[in-house]
Amino acid sequence: MVAAKTTKGKAKKAETGSGTVNIYGTDGKVKGKVELPQVFSTPYRPDLIRRAVVAAQANRRQRYGPSKVAGMRHAVSTWGKGRGVARVQRLTSGRKGAESPNNVGGRRAHPPRPEHSFEKKINRKERKLAIASALAATSDDGKVRARGHRFKEGLTVPVIVDDSMEKFERTKDVLSMLHSIGIDLDVKRASDGRHIRAGRGKMRGRRFRTPRSILFVATEGSPILTGARNLPGVNTISPSGISTELLAPGGDPGRLVVFSKKAMEILGGGEK
Numbered sequence: 001m002v003a004a005k006t007t008k009g010k011a012k013k014a015e016t017g018s019g020t021v022n023i024y025g026t027d028g029k030v031k032g033k034v035e036l037p038q039v040f041s042t043p044y045r046p047d048l049i050r051r052a053v054v055a056a057q058a059n060r061r062q063r064y065g066p067s068k069v070a071g072m073r074h075a076v077s078t079w080g081k082g083r084g085v086a087r088v089q090r091l092t093s094g095r096k097g098a099e100s101p102n103n104v105g106g107r108r109a110h111p112p113r114p115e116h117s118f119e120k121k122i123n124r125k126e127r128k129l130a131i132a133s134a135l136a137a138t139s140d141d142g143k144v145r146a147r148g149h150r151f152k153e154g155l156t157v158p159v160i161v162d163d164s165m166e167k168f169e170r171t172k173d174v175l176s177m178l179h180s181i182g183i184d185l186d187v188k189r190a191s192d193g194r195h196i197r198a199g200r201g202k203m204r205g206r207r208f209r210t211p212r213s214i215l216f217v218a219t220e221g222s223p224i225l226t227g228a229r230n231l232p233g234v235n236t237i238s239p240s241g242i243s244t245e246l247l248a249p250g251g252d253p254g255r256l257v258v259f260s261k262k263a264m265e266i267l268g269g270g271e272k
Helices: 002-015 047-058 124-137 141-146 162-165 171-181 184-192 261-267
Strands: 020-023 028-034 076-078 090-091 159-161 215-217 236-237 257-260
Touching: 047 124, 159 171, 159 261, 162 257, 162 261, 171 184, 215 261, 257 261
Parallel strands: 020 159, 159 257, 215 236, 215 257
Antiparallel strands: 020 028, 076 090
16 A cells, blocks of 8 residues: 555646746747746646645635524413423413424524534644645646646647736736737636536625636736636635635646746745
């Protein structure tokens, strides 16, 4: 069993993509090449990525439950036996059953408890490794396409664009840049995939579901962080805010990520 695990680990390490990628201009032309930081050589660990995402989702859940006196605000008494009726609690001012779980207006039998915690723990080193592994998966063309993202053939991932990208503050300028590079197809995929949610959620302010599209990573305070987030399925974040949830939505690694050149340098430890 130990030998099998070791072999499996080596195979996963070989799958991870890294190396040299292109730097694109906002006009879509190749401006140069850059070596990806060491973090993009992290072994592929889908188990840790999934666990980190589930833990983050669980820790966001809000505890809920009914009031302790819900369904118990009645004056009741029991008739006892010998009357040929069910021995349930009844209103003192009549014969109607009350308070019992099987009565109209009564308490729930097994309600959700506010003291119940949904939190899941994950070790700090495991969480960091999950983020690094999810980052590495974004540099694997096969994993990005397998996740459903659409982009031009021959494009290197993750997509790195020169720093002039960070100055875009209008959505139409961002969309024009994406068209020039050849990744606007993914935004269209997210727009076309928007659909009405199944179940009760559609009645609770969550009527539509939209597939996740591009993740923009730019330096803190860049106009593009607000200029791009209005596009369907698009998220924006600075390098310090990168999380496993953003890199692998739903626990599925291989998101299509667009970095500014400066943000990639920060990620590699070139700047603070």
